[in-house]
Amino acid sequence: MAAKFDSGTRALVTGGTSGIGKAIAAALTNAGCHVTAAGIETFDVADEASIRRLVGSLDRLDILVNGAGTILRGGAEFDVAGFEKVVDVNLTGTMRVSTACRPLLAKSRGCILNLASMLSFFGGGHAPAYSASKGGIVQLTRSLAIAWAAEGIRVNAIAPGWIETEMTRPVRDDQARSQAILDRTPLRRWGTPDDVAGAAVFLCSPAAAFITGAILPVDGGYSAA
Numbered sequence: 046m047a048a049k050f051d052s053g054t055r056a057l058v059t060g061g062t063s064g065i066g067k068a069i070a071a072a073l074t075n076a077g078c079h080v081t082a083a084g085i086e087t088f089d090v091a092d093e094a095s096i097r098r099l100v101g102s103l104d105r106l107d108i109l110v111n112g113a114g115t116i117l118r119g120g121a122e123f124d125v126a127g128f129e130k131v132v133d134v135n136l137t138g139t140m141r142v143s144t145a146c147r148p149l150l151a152k153s154r155g156c157i158l159n160l161a162s163m164l165s166f167f168g169g170g171h172a173p174a175y176s177a178s179k180g181g182i183v184q185l186t187r188s189l190a191i192a193w194a195a196e197g198i199r200v201n202a203i204a205p206g207w208i209e210t211e212m213t214r215p216v217r218d219d220q221a222r223s224q225a226i227l228d229r230t231p232l233r234r235w236g237t238p239d240d241v242a243g244a245a246v247f248l249c250s251p252a253a254a255f256i257t258g259a260i261l262p263v264d265g266g267y268s269a270a
Contacts, residue, residue, distance in 0.1 A: 048250035050077040055153075056108035056249070057081045057099075059090055059142055064210040065160065066112030068238030069245045076246050078108065085113070090138030096145050106149035108249045110158045111139040115175075116212060122174035135178035140185060143200075147193065154197030156257075158248055159186050161204040163264050179204075183260050190258030199257040201248045206264020208236040231266030 056073050060066035062084030070082040081103070089095040090113045100106075115134045121127040143157055150157065162179035169176035182202060190200040207213060207226050217223050217235065227233055244263045247253055262268050 048076050048246045048252055050107075050250065052077055052079075053105075054078045054107045055081075055103070055105045056110065057083065057103065057106055057146065058110040058112055059083050059088065059138075060085075060112035060114060060160075061110070062086065064112075064212060065205060065208060065238045065241050066110065068242040069110055069112060069158075072239070072242035072246045073108065073110075073249065076250070083113075090142055091133050093141065096141055100142075100145045100149070103149060105153060106146055107153045107155040108158070109143065109146045109150060109155070110160075110245065110249070111142055112160050113138055113142075114160060114178075116172055117174065118171075118215065122172055128174040128177075131174035132178045132181075135175065136181040136185065139182060143189060147196075147198070150198045151193070151196040156199040156201070156249055156253075157186075157189065158245055159200070159202040161186070161202040161260055163204055163206045163262065163268055165204050165260070166268060186260060187258045194257060199253070201253070201256060201259045201261065203241060203244055203248065204260055204262045204264065204268075205241050206230070206236055206262065206267040208238060208241060210238060226267075229267060229270050230264070231270055234265065236263065236265055 056078045058070040061070040061082030070080045074080045117127045161182045164176040165179040165183045186202040241263050
């Protein structure tokens with residue numbers, strides 16, 4: 046049975062206007078939530094004032110999805126400034142938004158869903174900042190799940206594998222790299238944003254009421270191979 050939410054359920058999805066975040070926002074909407082999808086065009090997780098403006102405009106919040114993220118290519122993450130930028134968006138940005146939303150989520154006894162990655166578990170020689178930030182997301186998720194459980198706030202994460210988005214287009218366009226990924230993935234295909242969105246809806250729904258501190262891989266079996 047597809048997850049359904051009460052008509053009054055309110056969700057905020059950062060990074061919600063593209064890629065995985067957009068698919069999650071659409072799936073939550075289809076499941077009955079009223080969703081605010083915040084993208085970089087109007088909202089910046091690295092800017093405290095931007096966060097205050099958005100969160101301050103909400104009178105209720107049941108679900109927070111921290112989907113905003115970035116990666117730098119061409120060796121830029123090996124530069125300290127590039128490294129700091131990626132960690133600031135992916136990891137510190139998640140903490141900024143979660144902390145800002147905490148009072149609303151405590152009032153509704155709501156939940157947080159973070160976006161980790163398969164690189165939360167594997168090293169990424171091409172993306173040290175992205176990998177480090179996503180490894181941090183795992184421990185942040187577990188830590189906040191413990192810290193905020195008394196307030197009724199559940200905190201979980203999804204760890205997507207190789208998903209067809211603009212962020213992964215350079216890899217998909219490289220035939221040799223793409224084939225190596227498919228050869229290791231038991232389901233023998235790239236994932237889609239909708240594959241991730243289905244798992245996200247479940248973890249945010251009442252069906253997952255006794256799940257917190259969990260990291261759910263959605264990777265076609267890549268991490269099991």
